[in-house]
Amino acid sequence: MSTNNNPYYKYSKTALNILTSNWFTPDTPGNWVPNDYWRTPTICLILIEAMQLYDTNDYLNTLVNAYNAGNPDTTDCAYYDDLSVWGRMYTKGYRLLNAQGKVQDAANFLNEAKTVSNQLKSAADSVCGGGIWWKRDTGDPNNFKAANSTIGWAETAIDLYNITQDASYLNDAKTAMDWVMAKGLIASNGAVWGGMGHQTDCSIANDNPPVIALQGNPLAPLWALYAATKNQSYLTAAQNCVAWAMANKTFSGTQIFQTKEDVEWKNQSLNWQEGNSGPCLFKGIFSRYLAELAINMFKSGDADLVIRAKKYDTMLKANADMVVKNYPSYIFSMDWNSPNPGYTPTPNDQLNASLQYSGVSVLLSAAKTASIIS
Template sequence: MKNIKIVYLVVASFLFTFCSNDEPTGPPLWTPDISNVVPYTTADATVAYEAFNKQFYNPTAKLYYSTTEKGGLGSIWTQAIFWDIAMDAYKRTNDPKYLTLIKDIYQGAYQEYDGFNYSNKVKWFIYDDMMWWVISLSRAYEITKNEEYLQNSIKGFEYVWNGSYDPVNGGMFWDFQHSGKNACINYPTVIAAMELYKITGDEEYLTKAKSIYDWSKNNLFEKTTGRVADNKIGNNPGWSDYTYNQGTCIGAAVALYKETKDAAYLNDAKLAADYTKNVMSSAEGILPAEGDWNEQGVLKAIFARYTMALVNDGGQEQYLPWLRKNGDVAWRNRDKNRNIMFRDYDIPCPVLTVQSFEACSAVGIMQIAPPAQK
């Protein structure tokens, strides 16, 4: 009996180590049968978004809970991504209640984050958190034409640029201590600059966008494969695969391509998308789960947004069926009692506690990737 127990503990220890490794290492070792997945519809997209809000939106704080247990609020940068999804739902449906929600979420953020006082280093403690909001504020301005949104976007961009940009070696530091230059600040800076350039016409934004993109391509981008490094500390790139880094690289490249018509940008975007599809995804093309009880669950929502920019603004429609398939599989595997989905699209959504981070990404896909026509 003692020997049996020892064998059991050894096997259990191996399985725990194998299954709990969250470092992205490529496609999973198994693929489910997804041949009979039913495509989601526009009605399904609305049901999914309504269910997400029912489970996670806090109407008092006007921001989102971190879990279905409705305890504390989700982290500051993910609230910007949830706001993006609200904008997508409005643009898809033109439903005035979602326009009201866009305005409400802004008020919730304004109250929670010290009126977008970016120098408050208790509320705002890292540069990339600010830049996600800069992007979302500019998008909200385009929808609402509320000048306050635009001014807070401009103010945030200037604050981050002045504190984060390295005028000697180029690139953006992700933290106040300048410990490293991460993809999650550099590529979003390009996207934010291009958003503000589109709105204001100020050529300085375009110049900054090109500068940061060039640094990122030379320091964070593997030019033969399309792989994006997570960071660069000193002279050493950190090669970890994350969908949001692939996505923001795509988004930055597409934004510059749309403005300049320089095919080199479009080629970079396609290379990054192909790496995500062919290397990071499963054999069936299902995006990686990413994360275990942490904010990584939100990453695919960011990837989907900028891959759809590649489809729409880059004219690369070959990526649309891939995104649809991911939405289809996630919707099939939803918790049908709550109509919420999970970060791992391949498996049924857990029936117990689920994070807003991990429930949001497939909802985001369904708002922006138009369903296949029946």
């Protein structure tokens, strides 16, 4: 499908312009970081993908400003799961900057990705047989070995392997993802649990249940490891993660993605919404990873994977269509499944940016899959 015939291309550009004009401008990373250390790289990941899809450099200043804001805290940020998102952003940013001939910026991003990977690797001690801690302070009684931190190490490492062909990064990625799978944090049914119990309790924590963002996080490293090793277990796990999310994290009888906060969102106070702003990004994170998996499956040429990729493309389009239908102003709230034509943004710009991010992400994801799979 050409860009002229791809409605999601136009939808995503409209929604992204609202985000980047109002709530995530080139100055935003410097205002948010380091007090909030994970939203900036999360949102920058869709800016990178948008620049690749639209063939533009409109958001390069924001990306470089994010690097300038984030890299001073690489070796002392409090949370390893936040750090792992920067690792993801740095490898993806390197590819974009390198392709655009921004040699020094590309080198900075690549070097920082290596630093992040080394930081995460150093946190994989012998407690619970490996895995990355949630917090850097291993003495914190509430600390635990975390799925997302470890999955983020796997993604950063496998990206570095594909960039550098240094086999040590492939070994690191396998070490990280094999630990997650062996510990049952990616269950046999595809449910992705948040982590182990506190400190040396190495059983899966029932109070850290699967959320839709975490269902998406493993998809990129699982596919990349499958591509590098041809180990079918990685591919099977990725497909199971998607299947579990579609069975358990959608509105009943639909393909529309859902978090547990969606239904109650509009009836809660602004204070409650601000306290639950993290899940605002979850559906967007899942959308981005699902699109990447679908495209990789489609490009593989394997007949069964192509069929599955088309199903994922259909899921993304269904969500994108619903978002546009229910939010005709292209300014988004939490619940995508209910009409909200009169929605107006909140007084909190960070909250608005988080809500807008997810809507933009699913539209951009549909634009990407439609351009290749349809």
